Amino acid sequence: MKKVVLASLLAVAGAATMMQPCFAQDAPAAAPAAGQTGGQVQMSADEYKVYNDADTATTPAAKAAGFEAYLKAYPNSAVKQDALQKLMFAYQGTNDPVKTLDAADRLLQVDPSNLTALYVEAFLRRNAADALADPAAKTAGLDKAAGFAQTGLTAAKPQNMPDADFQKLKSQATPVFESVIADDDISKKDYAGAITTFKTEITGAPADATQTPGPVLQDVFFLATSYMNSTPPDYLNCAWYATRAAAFAGQYASAIQPTATYCYKKYHGKEEGYDKLQALVKTSLTPPADLATTITPAPKPADLVANLIATTPDLATLAISDKEFVLQYGKPEDADKVFGTVKGKSTQFPDTVVVAATADQLQVSVSDDAVQSKTADFAFNFATPLKTVPAVGDKITLTGTYASYTQSPLLITMSDAAVVPKKAPAKAPVHHTTHH
Template sequence: MKKYYLASVFASVLFAGISLATAPTLLAQAAPASSDQITIKDPAEFSAYQNAITQTDPAAKAAASETFLSTYPQSVVKKSVLDGLIDAYMGAKDLVKAADAAKRMLQLDPNNLRAMYLIVAIDKQLASQAAASDPAKQAQLLDDAAAMSQKGLAATKPADVKDEDFKKQKEATDPVFDSAIAYDDIFSKKDFKAAIEQLRAELEATPVEQTKVVPALNDTLTLGDAYTQLTPPDMVNAVWFLARAQAFAPDNFKPVIDKKAKYWYKRYHGSVDGYDAILAQAATSLFPPADFKIKPADTPADIANNVVATTSDLSTLALGDKEFILANASKENADKVWDTIKDKTSEIPGTVIAATASQLQIAVTDDAKQDKKADFTVNMKTPLADKAIPAVGSDVKGLIGTFDSYTQSPAQIILKDGEIQVEKKPVHKPAAGHRKPTA
């Protein structure tokens, strides 16, 4: 189960957490502003610079910028040209070259949040694309993204960036850094508890309205899935965050998440009754209220004890029901049912699981037959002749025995004085008046 959910949910991300369409906008929010006046004294350099920054076609802008950087590697406008180069490669949808340009920016400006953000965003995007075909590559990309995210979270304010601008940059980049670390915890480290803590920290730091759209909405879904992977699973939180993701998901994804959320809800609660109310509640709050609970489904013990409590005459219960109670109810209630059959002789229909001359092990209930596991043991009154021992897998007929004892773990009913009654064939006698004449 766990392997399936990692492959089908985490790897095939339902929403594009960082897409080519959204990344430039987010990067622009994270970009530092500078009021410094830059003067280029060399006319040829100035002309090349103007040529690079005025290109409108992404491919042409990238080519002109690369030419400028190779021709003037120590230029005072190198940082500005690198910024433009990043935008050009993003506009051309060349993720690999955009990440390379961002890495060159970090060599020049180690605390450049924009460059860190872009590298993390691209590695995470490429990891999502590699999930189905190359899990090892996916894991490595997420490792790289997590390592860069740690640097981004620890980055200090550059001297040329205003405090308020740096704060805005951190607000734009930190959630993506937290998300990348969480995904690395999931895929590379298989540390779901750490991933949950990271994702919750991300969502707590994200304005509520932004959690209703990607990329935060995708991480809400991932958080719900992560809760299902804990040992034991935390179904209450899992259902809440899956419902939260469903509430704001695009219409074409709602049925997919609905099916997933209801699967876990039914598995825990026993039915889907009440899920719609949780869906409506999750739409009003990112995190579940402190008193939020989901009633777990009745356990076999609950069911068995309830049958005893609500049945006025326990002797009227079917043999299969009595066996279920004997195996699952409290010892007190099991003994009450046992008193209705102890020392009574009854026919035991079932399938032979094991057989010797002195003992037959029989599967009586449908579950026992399906599992090919004996739930009744019949000790014979007298040893059976070899030819009378029933074959394993056969349905024995005429087997009777007296209920002698039972055990709850393993669930077993033991009978004594077992016998296989052979059906007597009727004897046909000649009718009166039709005797053979004498010679």
């Protein structure tokens, strides 16, 4: 008779980049001996050979094929759980997520609380859902991934696993489980749920995970955007966590900084004093209790509008963003007064972002607020239907004549609209060679 040492749960490694968490295996050694002790199981020489051939294969593909053959030949093996776990990671080594998930499914049929399989299910199913374009299918996929993550958070320790090993594995897998659950909340616009879960994740993670580019720091940023998208928006917390993420994001900071600055200006009213916040976030993951007194809020919109009207002799000279602000937040008489300065006038708007499009009308984002929230603040009506309708998200230059507006939600309607064609790049001059 031969013996084989049962495999322990695999260790979950940290993320190598912001987007690609990975996991690794500590391979167990085969230990042929007589009798049965501890975590060792007796098997016949024939069975041991098939198992050992698979276990000692030198490539992931060969190891996967070997364990598939072993499980087919010995479907009721005493080490079926061990073989399925090794099969799962062999398929992971071949970069085959479909077969990796299939192996994880089979492993959970044998061991429903297997923490490693639950990690694989949550992580790979989240990745697959994120790649889907259809919102309903994406949410359904994230729901399924979150279900495995919820089970993983309460998974019990296997009897034959040392407490220290299980706690190490649990501490490494838990941030991923919480991240998946928060992603599912975001897909359903449950920002309160996402905030709670993200905060649990980042406060429970090791300090270095929130100070180096990786999945946890990425979720610090997603916590910020959850505050920004809440109803009503919490721009102060958004500014704190986005600025904190940008401070430690290295090469990724340029993608995060615009949100951090946007939320700070929305809360404080201007960018002045932002350097104070940038210094504060480096000393603490979470904001201090007195942050709202350190970084003071901007005056209320109604107060800003009143001051703007009182201090601007010629309302026609206001910038487009200021006019929009008055139209949205001003008293009806003040809004009408400002719109009267532009009504009937034609204007060109460069780099508007298409939000909705038909041949007769384009709804676009013009102001910074509208671009950030991906909502339309202008509607351009065409007298002649467009021959080519731009796609949502396209940036185009438009001209039109101010016709009307609605105050809540703000939408300015332009008539006689036209799309300004993009200029063709200038041709390089042709140099003619004179032959002598």
